[in-house]
Amino acid sequence: MRTNPLNVGIIGAGRIGKVHAEGLAFRLPEARILAIADVNREAAQAVATRCGIPTVAESSQQILANPEIEAVLICSSTDTHAGLIVQAARAGKHIFCEKPISHSLGEIHRALEAVERAGIKLQIGFNRRFDANFARVRQAVVSGEIGTPRLMHIISRDPAPPPLAYIRSSGGIFLDMTIHDFDMARFLIGDEVEEIYTSGGVMVDPEIGAAGDLDTALIVLRFKNGVIGTIDNSRQAAYGYDQRVEILGSRGSIGTQNCYPNQAVVSTATEVRRDLPLNFFMDRYTESFVSEVRAFVTAVREDGPTPVAGIDGLVAVVMAIAARQSYEQHRPVRLDEIAAPVR
Amino acid sequence: MRTNPLNVGIIGAGRIGKVHAEGLAFRLPEARILAIADVNREAAQAVATRCGIPTVAESSQQILANPEIEAVLICSSTDTHAGLIVQAARAGKHIFCEKPISHSLGEIHRALEAVERAGIKLQIGFNRRFDANFARVRQAVVSGEIGTPRLMHIISRDPAPPPLAYIRSSGGIFLDMTIHDFDMARFLIGDEVEEIYTSGGVMVDPEIGAAGDLDTALIVLRFKNGVIGTIDNSRQAAYGYDQRVEILGSRGSIGTQNCYPNQAVVSTATEVRRDLPLNFFMDRYTESFVSEVRAFVTAVREDGPTPVAGIDGLVAVVMAIAARQSYEQHRPVRLDEIAAPVR
Amino acid sequence: MRTNPLNVGIIGAGRIGKVHAEGLAFRLPEARILAIADVNREAAQAVATRCGIPTVAESSQQILANPEIEAVLICSSTDTHAGLIVQAARAGKHIFCEKPISHSLGEIHRALEAVERAGIKLQIGFNRRFDANFARVRQAVVSGEIGTPRLMHIISRDPAPPPLAYIRSSGGIFLDMTIHDFDMARFLIGDEVEEIYTSGGVMVDPEIGAAGDLDTALIVLRFKNGVIGTIDNSRQAAYGYDQRVEILGSRGSIGTQNCYPNQAVVSTATEVRRDLPLNFFMDRYTESFVSEVRAFVTAVREDGPTPVAGIDGLVAVVMAIAARQSYEQHRPVRLDEIAAPVR
Amino acid sequence: MRTNPLNVGIIGAGRIGKVHAEGLAFRLPEARILAIADVNREAAQAVATRCGIPTVAESSQQILANPEIEAVLICSSTDTHAGLIVQAARAGKHIFCEKPISHSLGEIHRALEAVERAGIKLQIGFNRRFDANFARVRQAVVSGEIGTPRLMHIISRDPAPPPLAYIRSSGGIFLDMTIHDFDMARFLIGDEVEEIYTSGGVMVDPEIGAAGDLDTALIVLRFKNGVIGTIDNSRQAAYGYDQRVEILGSRGSIGTQNCYPNQAVVSTATEVRRDLPLNFFMDRYTESFVSEVRAFVTAVREDGPTPVAGIDGLVAVVMAIAARQSYEQHRPVRLDEIAAPVR
Numbered sequence A, B, C, D: 001m002r003t004n005p006l007n008v009g010i011i012g013a014g015r016i017g018k019v020h021a022e023g024l025a026f027r028l029p030e031a032r033i034l035a036i037a038d039v040n041r042e043a044a045q046a047v048a049t050r051c052g053i054p055t056v057a058e059s060s061q062q063i064l065a066n067p068e069i070e071a072v073l074i075c076s077s078t079d080t081h082a083g084l085i086v087q088a089a090r091a092g093k094h095i096f097c098e099k100p101i102s103h104s105l106g107e108i109h110r111a112l113e114a115v116e117r118a119g120i121k122l123q124i125g126f127n128r129r130f131d132a133n134f135a136r137v138r139q140a141v142v143s144g145e146i147g148t149p150r151l152m153h154i155i156s157r158d159p160a161p162p163p164l165a166y167i168r169s170s171g172g173i174f175l176d177m178t179i180h181d182f183d184m185a186r187f188l189i190g191d192e193v194e195e196i197y198t199s200g201g202v203m204v205d206p207e208i209g210a211a212g213d214l215d216t217a218l219i220v221l222r223f224k225n226g227v228i229g230t231i232d233n234s235r236q237a238a239y240g241y242d243q244r245v246e247i248l249g250s251r252g253s254i255g256t257q258n259c260y261p262n263q264a265v266v267s268t269a270t271e272v273r274r275d276l277p278l279n280f281f282m283d284r285y286t287e288s289f290v291s292e293v294r295a296f297v298t299a300v301r302e303d304g305p306t307p308v309a310g311i312d313g314l315v316a317v318v319m320a321i322a323a324r325q326s327y328e329q330h331r332p333v334r335l336d337e338i339a340a341p342v343r
Helices: A015-027 A041-051 A060-065 A078-090 A105-118 A132-142 A164-170 A178-189 A206-210 A286-301 A310-329 B015-027 B041-051 B060-065 B078-090 B105-118 B132-142 B164-170 B178-189 B206-210 B286-301 B310-329 C015-027 C041-051 C060-065 C078-090 C105-118 C132-142 C164-170 C178-189 C206-210 C286-301 C310-329 D015-027 D041-051 D060-065 D078-090 D105-118 D132-142 D164-170 D178-189 D206-210 D286-301 D310-329
Strands: A006-011 A031-037 A071-074 A094-097 A122-124 A149-157 A193-201 A216-223 A228-234 A242-249 A252-256 A264-268 A272-274 B006-011 B031-037 B071-074 B094-097 B122-124 B149-157 B193-201 B216-223 B228-234 B242-249 B252-256 B264-268 B272-274 C006-011 C031-037 C071-074 C094-097 C122-124 C149-157 C193-201 C216-223 C228-234 C242-249 C252-256 C264-268 C272-274 D006-011 D031-037 D071-074 D094-097 D122-124 D149-157 D193-201 D216-223 D228-234 D242-249 D252-256 D264-268 D272-274
Touching (some): A006 A015, A006 A060, A006 A286, A015 A041, A031 A041, A031 A060, A060 A078, A071 A078, A078 A094, A132 A178, A132 A242, A132 A252, A149 A178, A178 A193, A178 A216, A178 A242, A178 A310, A193 A310, A228 B149, A228 B193, A264 D132, B006 B060, B015 B031, B015 B041, B015 B286, B015 C015, B060 B078, B071 B078, B078 B094, B094 B286, B122 B310, B132 C264, B164 B206, B178 B193, B178 B216, B178 B228, B178 B242, B178 B310, B193 B310, B264 C132, C006 C060, C071 C078, C071 C286, C078 C094, C078 C105, C105 C310, C122 C310, C132 C178, C132 C242, C149 C178, C149 D228, C164 C206, C178 C193, C178 C216, C178 C228, C178 C242, C193 C310, C193 D193, C193 D216, C216 D216, C228 D193, C228 D216, D006 D015, D006 D060, D060 D078, D071 D286, D094 D286, D122 D310, D132 D242, D178 D193, D178 D228, D216 D310
Parallel strands (some): A071 A094, A094 A122, B071 B094, B094 B122, C071 C094, C094 C122, D006 D031
Antiparallel strands (some): A149 A242, A193 A216, A242 A252, A252 D264, A264 A272, A264 D252, B149 B242, B252 C264, D193 D216, D242 D252, D264 D272
């Protein structure tokens, strides 16, 4: 087995780029960051200093042109993902790309084709699959511990809405938020969704509605194997980040609770209480960000399959489009109705 | 205030008739059972002996003809409810009637008209409103503790399917099982449902499907005030009776857990475990059966409104019909589509 | 098997007398209350009216003289217990007596001797043995579910101190409060205590100290079989009534949580909370009061042993005396040091 | 503020030395490990390779002689701690030392005197103070959230006994295991213990008794401020590592539960269960090991006090000696009875 570390480059030094840089630098000795690039050079420099990265590249091109770099992490803005995947694939780099690949099915298909032609590895950043809670739920399905799944529920609520500017460019709630839950649903059940029905509304902030988006949604999924699932999404939960799932199977059920900063319970003259759950994804999913990159590094070093493939990035976007269409047309929408893009 | 007990008669000495007879005899000194009737006279006699009821009536008619009896509890089979309501109303008796009033909207309307003409009180047996857990959730909505409701979930699963014979005559899952959840949804949110979408299937037992019914259902409710709700129904949960609700509001959420026979937690070399939840409605809702009848007795004795009115019995049936229609037609169905019966 | 109800008389119509009267009247059809007596005749009359008791006796003597009465419940003040046991035993009545039998070991011995001579049944009112939680813990010990017990903890805290007048006459915390926990310890472990060490203080109210009592105590029990136990007592817990136990055994542990009025959890912007536990013994132990009397009635009707015998009433008082002595002498005290009373 | 990293050396490359090396290398960029030494040179080499430590020193002397090294972590066996503290202090190095400092009060005093004379910083490795749960409990005491503390309980049970060879040289349960709990008690209450009473026995393995040690202990602490505490220790808990605390105060209580690898709950036909708690200290206290070293590095870099001082190392040993004496003499022992060593 290979013993020397994997040489990687990072494209994008924003919030998630920084998270991956730190994970690689401080938690994953089996990889080494050779360079980082960002359109904001100062941001790249700051991360490089913090994480001991030797080179701040002039551009993503410079990273892709570096023959020493074997793999890249694409952490730049969504509109650049598909193009960078194509370029990195042509440059022969293995790719870890943040979700979503693109809002356009055509772009996604072109990116995945480039990956296939180049024969390199691609992993999509659906980090929640690597969370200990959800991994345990998946295990209960795979092992038969709860029998054959019948009903599944995902609760996924953010503490507060993102800035309106973000919402206007994100592609909307189904592409910026539910996309994680679409992937989670497929991951937990291990089957494909056939049809989606969406109910939703603007309950948190009318400005979100004015921007053409929803802030509250209830999505019903029907899987090919008959399982019925729901996704409960809210852009605002007063008590913080709410991330739970539950599956009823023929032999039992499994459900997860939120994660808390501590296990202390305080009893006073007015109530029995505990502190609020871990507030947002950076705290809640800390370990999963490290684990997903570790899995990517391992896949490349040991020449195995990546645990989240390009198709997973594609299907989640198809589901988001179907969910939106169901909401607009007020009817259940089959996934095979979503126009297949010209290849 | 009136001090002498209310004189009641009980029609029907089956399972629920026995529960109400015991509640009245041993827990509700403010009422007195004068007579009980059942088509199975032996059953009526057994309950009479157990509960010290002085008279086993020859028929429901005899009970309705007894001038001393002020109120009747209709606990006979569903197909007799509407007719007995009409007769009891004409006889000037106040009525506590088990749900559902009827499978026929026409019959329900005729029964409610008879009640209105007679000016007597009618209470429908939606006992779960009196459960301490759900009452606490309702209180959180009314008091504003969780702000304005946005999303609501009801989990309602039975330990095992009823006999197929029951399913063939019950009107199906929406009328025999979900009807409680339809009422719970209206009770918790305090608003009317506008539209229903149903997804469901036969996952527990193909015989149930052969009998023309479902055993697993996911129902999406859209309330007039915008709240979106779901009802998760299964005729079988391996671990027993599962009865939970959750509401997300603008200022927080409230959710209930199941009730257990004890609060003991055992830790062994293989797991941390507790005993199964209270197994079925007779154990889970014991107190609520007493409370609903106490509320009825109080309403009659103090001449106040009953807490669950005839309209509540009607609307729950309308919802059941809409849910079934949505399932069959594979589309969202508005409640106002359900044909108003000829009055 | 006997089918007619057991005829009982109740001596004492205070709080606990009323509880037992209601349990017998409304929950236990296998018994019938023929008479009740109290030094406060009005109190006895009120309970009689409420519970349909035909006779308000002039005195306890009149009850004991009634040949129809087969068993008596002694619910009067503690100082009358031992004398009434002797009289009731001589009158050939079976006896259910509230705890403690007496503060005097000599009186207890005399009472138990009278019981033995008369050959009647005696049950002491250690109702907590009949609580579902503690019964489940005992079951885990008996069944071997947690292996051989090693360590045991009892938490037993009252919401607020009783009136000072009560404390002055109650015999102090060990006799009025811990006595229940002493019995619970013996019940759970199924073995006798050999030695007691007490640490304690006056932390709640200096007036309690001025009255010669403690309000906070930590008692270490060493059982003959080697198990080490603790009892944590406080006369005040801001959040209400706290009643928990935990046992560590060789194969695992079992612990109980408090009981709550509902299972609802509220999440707000500041905390995740639930309502306070059931506040005091009348709510927390409601069912156990009915169950203990049912067990007594059954023991008499079926001529079986009572589940809590006279010796249990004796040993709990011996433990209370040893605990007090340990506190005063600041050293571990063996139970066999407590002077055996002259018989 | 100082920006360059702190240069440290590590003495001891066993289990805990490796933990600290990894924490420093991968989690604490504000420090840099220059060298590591161990009597087992291969062990030191393995850690050096794993963590990128440039030098494997020939001996601890070589580390202390290195002028570039500013601080040392003493992670060698207990019998070397005191001597190394003295040498490191003379060499002017700041010191982080694992607990206990020594089994001998005389040695501890000599070590602390050397530290004082040298004017360097010393921190003792009581990592549990840095655990999020216990830190939250301490915060509740400091903030007044639960009012004035009255009763405190620490449950501290290991999954399985250590090897007998370890027990024979560890100084026994009070010095190798309870010492953490003694420190925790002082930390949580923020006051000194005045008197200790110990009850205990050999319940897990007679070989432990033959080695002169206990495996099960219940220790009662009386603090100067009147608080009464207990420590429950067992060398074996079938379900794994059990680490909980609870404090009752005048305004409420706070208690912590164990930490689990996930928050999933599985309901089956036989029970409602979750996975076992995190099994041992390496998993349970992972973060606290990093946090304590971070606090040490910060204290040195910013020239502030260390959060766990030499006196804390001393007092915990005094408590262990008193606990043992109480057990042997079967009486409460005051801490001021423990003979002050000749200085």
